[in-house]
Amino acid sequence: MKIYQIAMREIARRKVRTLYTASSVALSVALLIAALMVGMAGQKDLLLTIARYGHSLTIFPATTNETSLQSFGIGSGHYIPEDAIPEIQEVYEKAIRLGWEKKGGLVINDGMPGGVSTLDPAIFTPRLYEETTVTGRKVVVAGIRAEDEYKARFWWEVDAGTLLSNPEEAMVGKVFANVTGAKPGDILTINAMAFKVSGVLRETDSPDDYIIFADLKKVQATFGKPNRVSLINVRAMCNYCPVGEAELALNTKVVGVRATSQREIAEAQHRIFKNVTNVILGLVMLSMIIACMAVFNMVMGSIHNRMREAGLLKVVGASRGQLIRLFIYESLIIGLVGGVIGYALGHALAVSVGPMLLNGAAIETRWYYLPIAIGAAMTASVLASLYPAYYVSRIRAAEAFRAL
Amino acid sequence: MVELRELCRTYQIGDQVIEAVRDVSLAVEGGEFVSIIGHSGSGKSTLLSMIGGLARPTSGTVLIEGEDIWSRDDAFRSDFRNARIGFIFQFASLIPTLNAIENVALPRTFGSRRRRAADEEEAIMLLEKVGLGERLFSYPNELSGGQQRRVAIARALINRPALLLADEPTGDLDEETEAEVMELLLSSCREFKAAFLMVTHNRAISEGASKVVRLKGGELQ
Numbered sequence: 182m183k184i185y186q187i188a189m190r191e192i193a194r195r196k197v198r199t200l201y202t203a204s205s206v207a208l209s210v211a212l213l214i215a216a217l218m219v220g221m222a223g224q225k226d227l228l229l230t231i232a233r234y235g236h237s238l239t240i241f242p243a244t245t246n247e248t249s250l251q252s253f254g255i256g257s258g259h260y261i262p263e264d265a266i267p268e269i270q271e272v273y274e275k276a277i278r279l280g281w282e283k284k285g286g287l288v289i290n291d292g293m294p295g296g297v298s299t300l301d302p303a304i305f306t307p308r309l310y311e312e313t314t315v316t317g318r319k320v321v322v323a324g325i326r327a328e329d330e331y332k333a334r335f336w337w338e339v340d341a342g343t344l345l346s347n348p349e350e351a352m353v354g355k356v357f358a359n360v361t362g363a364k365p366g367d368i369l370t371i372n373a374m375a376f377k378v379s380g381v382l383r384e385t386d387s388p389d390d391y392i393i394f395a396d397l398k399k400v401q402a403t404f405g406k407p408n409r410v411s412l413i414n415v416r417a418m419c420n421y422c423p424v425g426e427a428e429l430a431l432n433t434k435v436v437g438v439r440a441t442s443q444r445e446i447a448e449a450q451h452r453i454f455k456n457v458t459n460v461i462l463g464l465v466m467l468s469m470i471i472a473c474m475a476v477f478n479m480v481m482g483s484i485h486n487r488m489r490e491a492g493l494l495k496v497v498g499a500s501r502g503q504l505i506r507l508f509i510y511e512s513l514i515i516g517l518v519g520g521v522i523g524y525a526l527g528h529a530l531a532v533s534v535g536p537m538l539l540n541g542a543a544i545e546t547r548w549y550y551l552p553i554a555i556g557a558a559m560t561a562s563v564l565a566s567l568y569p570a571y572y573v574s575r576i577r578a579a580e581a582f583r584a585l
Numbered sequence: 586m587v588e589l590r591e592l593c594r595t596y597q598i599g600d601q602v603i604e605a606v607r608d609v610s611l612a613v614e615g616g617e618f619v620s621i622i623g624h625s626g627s628g629k630s631t632l633l634s635m636i637g638g639l640a641r642p643t644s645g646t647v648l649i650e651g652e653d654i655w656s657r658d659d660a661f662r663s664d665f666r667n668a669r670i671g672f673i674f675q676f677a678s679l680i681p682t683l684n685a686i687e688n689v690a691l692p693r694t695f696g697s698r699r700r701r702a703a704d705e706e707e708a709i710m711l712l713e714k715v716g717l718g719e720r721l722f723s724y725p726n727e728l729s730g731g732q733q734r735r736v737a738i739a740r741a742l743i744n745r746p747a748l749l750l751a752d753e754p755t756g757d758l759d760e761e762t763e764a765e766v767m768e769l770l771l772s773s774c775r776e777f778k779a780a781f782l783m784v785t786h787n788r789a790i791s792e793g794a795s796k797v798v799r800l801k802g803g804e805l806q
Contacts (some may be wrong), residue, residue: 182704284795494691496666498663
């Protein structure tokens, strides 16, 4: 007979106590698993949000002072030649590839939203901004490549009418529409050129709400700025893209432009990830402590009933180490049971509560959480049993003898 | 086989020092049956605990097979107890989750001289010897008091001990069963040539002893 077999017999004899103890571990592990599952779903949701609102890089004319109101390139008198865009694209893509190679060529977060292949080409959306007066109000007109813009700003929708698709049309931002009463079908005169309003852009909480959008070529012609753009927004189409490398390459290799990676977004992304991770870690620690305390209380509570048995084993020759092992084996079994139940409970909790917390974000089943659950439950159970096991193992032999 | 030299054990309760065992010296040979009698509180169980390596003497020496067991560490004593000493208690003290065979083989689980291959066979042989060949797979709650005591005796003998220590081994048994158990103990000790030290306050069961020593106030009379 082996020590673990004695432990298993003891567990089988005390089914109710075992289940009761295991259930306290299970509840803590359920909390851990639910936190992990909801946390991961939250991170994915976050990635989607970041992918939605963040450009990776903005390229300005070299002389623009980006810290001033001219940061949009409006009225700066400086432009980027539109025909320089292919060269800029080439330098950018090459720098990104080199950057990935430096990182070992790995695709980080493959399969995650935004974590697409590094080879996916970035989306370049050049804009020409011009300030003018329309219906008696000063307004910014943006010339855009509509199709590219829609790919980069896939969340764009219209409240009325349609998205911009015709060079003779213009699409107006929500605030502009509210202030001027512009609606689909209206004719706007921009710099003596007539544009029919195709639609009103749904509110984006960004400067886009104040702008009139029209076809890039048409705006260039309207303002007499052929082959000119004010800036180029670049969406890198991957998370953790080495845009810093691209920024450096563009600034050193392309004359007349200044690339600025949007570090704030990257930093915010890191901060948010870090905070989410810290919250998850905090919950993990808390759940582990709760599990430990529960198991400790239950084991200590039953310890006096076990002293007689421990005494007998000591008398027949069990060493302190062997007595400790006996109790550790029991706690491992309790941990195993608690881990499996905890995983199931945590999964159910995450699936039922997660979507409510995350505005309907999908909670995915991840089987690798099962060994995590079992491992956490066993660790908590063993940690909580160490002192009781040590306490029992130190039973004074004379006391053990008298107990028999 | 067993030699006790000026064995003492004192307790301190508050300011009061209690001498549970005082200057006990005794020698027991292999195969010899020594009965230690005395009233409750006379120090019998304390003396047995010290001989069995369970309670450390305040002073004095316990030599078993020439080994001064209290000069060695706890791990050694556990191992020595497992291999060379068999215990029989006032109550059967069996593990309720183990059947008769497993209870008898329990000492083989511990200690460094484990021989697991033959554990079960030897346990069965001993159980047959103590008359429980038909109850090999019975659990303690399925056995009578006398049967449980027989299982405990078989357990004490599984490692062929040099010394058998018994503390009131027939305390809760009827006369007939008491006689059977005593006969079994004595015959087993003769067969294994083990020294047999029994603590009791029952003079009647000490009759077969080769030596009867009386303990009073912790001292041998």
